[in-house]
Amino acid sequence: MRITVLTGAGISAESGLATFRASDGLWENHRIEDVATPEGFARAPELVHHFYNQRRARLAEVAPNPAHHALARLARMHDLTLVTQNVDDLHERGGSAEVIHMHGELTRALCAACDHRWPAPAVMRPDDPCPACGKPTTRPDIVWFGEIPYHMDRIWDALDHADLFAAIGTSGNVYPAAGFAQHAARRGIDCPELNLADSANSRDFTHRITGPASQTVPQWVASLTAT
Ligand code: APR
Numbered sequence: 001m002r003i004t005v006l007t008g009a010g011i012s013a014e015s016g017l018a019t020f021r022a023s024d025g026l027w028e029n030h031r032i033e034d035v036a037t038p039e040g041f042a043r044a045p046e047l048v049h050h051f052y053n054q055r056r057a058r059l060a061e062v063a064p065n066p067a068h069h070a071l072a073r074l075a076r077m078h079d080l081t082l083v084t085q086n087v088d089d090l091h092e093r094g095g096s097a098e099v100i101h102m103h104g105e106l107t108r109a110l111c112a113a114c115d116h117r118w119p120a121p122a123v124m125r126p127d128d129p130c131p132a133c134g135k136p137t138t139r140p141d142i143v144w145f146g147e148i149p150y151h152m153d154r155i156w157d158a159l160d161h162a163d164l165f166a167a168i169g170t171s172g173n174v175y176p177a178a179g180f181a182q183h184a185a186r187r188g189i190d191c192p193e194l195n196l197a198d199s200a201n202s203r204d205f206t207h208r209i210t211g212p213a214s215q216t217v218p219q220w221v222a223s224l225t226a227t
Contacts, residue, residue, distance in 0.1 A: 001078045001079065001163045001164060001224075002078070002079045002081075002158075002161055002162050002163045002164075003074065003078050003079065003080050003081070003162060003163065003164045003165075003166070003224075004080075004081045004083065004155075004158045004159055004162040004164075004165045004166075004180075004184070005071060005074075005080065005081070005082050005083065005165075005166050005167075005168060006083045006084070006085070006165075006166070006167045006168070006170060006177055006180055007071075007082070007083070007084045007085065007086060007091070007167075007168045007169060007170065008084075008085045008086065008167070008168070008169045008170025008171065008177075009085070009086060009169060009170070009171075010168065010169020010170060010171075010195060010196060010213055011065075011067050011068065011084075011086070011090075011168050011169040011213045011217070012062075012065075012068075012086055012088050012090050012169075013169065013213070014065045014067070014212060014213065014214045015062045015063060015064060015065045015068075015090055016058075016061070016062045017058065017059075017062060017088055017090075019169075019171075020032065020171075021171050021173065028051070028054075028055070030051060032145070033145070034047070034048075035047070035048055035051045035052075036142070036144050036145055037144050037145045037146055038144055038146060038147065039146075040144075041139060041144070045126035045139075046125075046126055048140075049124050049125055049126060049139075049140070052106060052124065052140040052142065053122070053123050053124060055087075055106055056106050056107065056120065056122060057122065059088055059089065059106060059107075062088075062090070063090075063093070064090040064091070064093050064094030064095075065090075065094075065213070065214045066214045066215075066217070066218050067168065067169075067213040067214050067216075067217035067218065068090050068091055068093070068094030068095075068096070069094045069095060069218075070217045070218040070220075070221040070222075071091065071094070071096055071217065071221070072091075072094050072095030072096045072097075073095075073221055073225070074221045074224065074225070075096060075097070075098075077224070077225045078224065078225075081100065081154075081155075081158035081162070082096055082098065082099050082100065083100045083102055083151075083155050083158070083177075083180075084099055084100065084101055084102070084103075085102060085103045085170060085174070085177050086101075086103070087101065087103055087104055087105055087106045087142055088106060089105065089106070089107055100150075100151050100154060100155060101150065101151075102143070102149040102150050102151055102152070102155065102177065103142065103143040103149060103150075104140070104141045104142040104143045104150065105141055105142075106120065106140065106142070107119060107120050108120055108140075108141035109121070109124060109128075109138055109139070109140065109141055110138070110139055110140070110141035111130035111132060111133060111135065111137055111138055111139075112137040112138070112139050113130065113133055113135045113137040114130060114132055114133040114135070116130055116131065116132035116133065117141055118131055118132075120140065120141070124138060124139075124140065126138075149176060149177070152176065155180075156183075159180055159183050159184050160187070162184060162187075162189060163189055163190075164189055164190050164191075164224075165180065165181065165184035165185075165189060165190075165191045166191070166192045166193070166194060166220070167180065167181055167191075167193050167194070167195075167199075167205070168194040168195070168213055168217060169194065169195060169196075169213050170195075170199065171199050171200055172199035172200040172201035172202070172204075173199075173200050178200065178201050181193070181201055181204035181205050182201070182204040185204055185205065185206060190206055190207075191204070191205045191206045191207075192205060192206065192207050192208065192209055192220070193205035193207075193208045193209070194208075194209045194211075194213060194216045194217060194220060195208070195209075195210065196210070196211065196212060196213075197210070
């Protein structure tokens with residue numbers, strides 16, 4: 001069976017990483033527009049680098065949870081395209097060999113001048129030179145609001161050929177990812193939503209599996225591998 005799975009911050013919540021849209025609307029005490037837009041970076045590069053340096057350091061303190069491990073098992077049983085909005089590396093550390101990071105990766109650096117990419121050092125600073133072109137134009141390889149997500153051709157193609165689409169732990173607020181369920185459901189395939197609560201686009205799914213991802217995802221995967 002061909003399966004496409006989209007994951008969001010909720011799958012990493014039980015590993016100890018904060019989601020984006022907590023009730024106070026802040027991400028780790030920062031306004032999203034300050035730390036997740038090109039304008040915010042242009043205004044205050046020190047602050048934005050510091051913010052992502054902290055997120056990168058936090059990654060080293062957390063571990064994948066049973067939901068990440070279950071998706072790695074799913075890939076061994078079915079033809080899985082795993083798409084994540086998350087910039088953490090918990091899918092990879094949970095055993096998933098191929099992960100499409102549509103919003104970039106905390107562990108990668110990007111040169112805004114020449115587009116060169118390389119493994120991010122633990123601490124990035126605004127005046128770090130790009131290892132390829134030497135310009136001090138390095139930034140986290142994160143897709144900010146107003147920028148185009150990565151690998152979209154591959155993702156739409158996977159959705160067009162999937163027999164099943166599931167979204168796990170995403171609030172359905174950010175497009176294009178928030179449109180995947182409607183796109184897939186129009187093709188008449190099964191589209192479960194796995195989430196702790198209703199999301200902004202719950203009605204686009206064929207059914208909902210409610211609960212914490214560390215419990216619902218292993219159960220859902222077991223139900224698929226048993227058939
Ligand atoms: N199990 C399952 N779902 C959970 C859990 C859990 N333990 N904890 C939280 N959730 C759900 C919440 O109910 C919510 O619907 O995860 C979702 C998290 O939503 P957001 O914080 O909005 O995260 P996400 O949807 O991934 O955000 C999308 O927005 O800020 C940008 O680029 C950023 O990739 C991010 C994008």
